[in-house]
Amino acid sequence: MKLTDTEWQIMNVLWERYPATARGIAERLPKENNWAYTTIKTLLTRLAEKGAVKESKKGNTSLYEPIISRHTARRNALKSLANQAFDGAFGPLMHFLVEDQKLTENQKQELLTAIQEQDKRKKESVK
Amino acid sequence: MKLTDTEWQIMNVLWERYPATARGIAERLPKENNWAYTTIKTLLTRLAEKGAVKESKKGNTSLYEPIISRHTARRNALKSLANQAFDGAFGPLMHFLVEDQKLTENQKQELLTAIQEQDKRKKESVK
DNA sequence: GGTATTCTACTACATCTGTAGAAGATGTCA
């Protein structure tokens, strides 16, 4: 399940709040897009076709909701990027991020904490 | 500069060793692709058009070499993914990675070290 | 020098993506 650029935009607002109507989604999309309403409908139809969202009829109007979770979509996208650009491994990817990004103190702290948390959880689950 | 899936494959072997001929690249690409030689030539031409590689003639034969570095390409790809899927911020992206990937002890250690290294370098540059 | 090999340039074509209009179906309010 690979999302295109425009599809990500739709999904992003859909994940924020759903079920949603096409109109509702239109309103929450960045206005700079300047998309015609039918453009959004087309995108939603395509997303339904590829099984990323579910479309259900409420009277005349369609309601949409995600089928794939944001988490899953993110994981897929990262996996795909890792494959493409980092020999399929997350290690180098993370390494690259840490090396390349000027992390703020806060971010660093946060990361360290996350790593430690994860560590702790693991130890506990071992018990 | 956005590379497509197939273009990444070409670039990946080109970055490994260059300058390279189309034939040479063909040989180093994964055989599972089963690409016709002309397919590779087409991809190379497109890459040259978009300024990702430089093509130079050596007699009758073209030599190719990257213009954009692997590092830059990686950075672009990550930036683009961050924008699309993580509200444009690297923080959440990294956080996601740490949370989602089961890091091995080694990877964790490595990351911690990288963060600290980076830290140290920064402190030094401040002096 | 002639023939086989290998390159290159050009063209082709199906599918996917981005973007949207047209026309018909349905809802709504006076």
Add this chain to the structure above:
DNA sequence: TGACATCTTCTACAGATGTAGTAGAATACC
């Protein structure tokens, strides 16, 4: 019940992408 407003479905169409064939130019080998 008619006149808008709004939704939906279909269709369109240009540009990007994946994949490759053809034909002619350059090179190589005998």
